[in-house]
Amino acid sequence: EVQLVQSGAEVKKPGESLKISCKGSGYSFTSYWIGWVRQMPGKGLEWMGIIYPGDSDTRYSPSFQGQVTISADKSISTAYLQWSSLKASDTAMYYCAISSGSYSLSYYYMDVWGKGTTVTVSS
């Protein structure tokens, strides 16, 4: 069974750093794009970016470029989303998801999702 297991809820203060994880199993981790989606409280879905673990090709939404870092460690089949200095506005649910359809991004869709990681940033 293809599965994505995300790390647990985090409570942080503004200015702190954070790295959350998403561990894939049941498939070839290096063969599918894996991406991150933000959902702020009561709001819609926002695509943040993706990484192809096979060659570390990484793409960011213009809205999130420079704000976060997406990485992957293929030796442990885990993708990461990282902040160097959190803001209160980073408070949200963060989902990871894979695209198993095709390497071509014209065909991109997110077909297997993790359950989400809640990040709360408050002083």
Added chain:
Amino acid sequence: QSVLTQPPSASGTPGQRVTISCSGSSSNIGSNYVSWYQQLPGTAPKLLIYRNNQRPSGVPDRFSGSKSGTSASLAISGLRSEDEADYYCAAWDDRLSGYVFGTGTKVTVL
């Protein structure tokens, strides 16, 4: 602000057909495939439709997708109470070099 526009809400009675529209542009829907996601309250999104009109295994055929030009739509026929959820369209945008979600539509079963 999302580049894909959906109506904020839609509703119907059990058994009715509900249609949700998704309006985009030549750089997203006009040149790439559309997917649709269902998000039940308090849960992660679920892929409902991919490549404009394909259903993943396990998705009932009550759900169907279509695309014409720079717009797409999701139809739910035989509406059921468990269909009450938020629905999002999405597509790759060549101009932004990224994936974009629609504004989302909340479906209510009356």
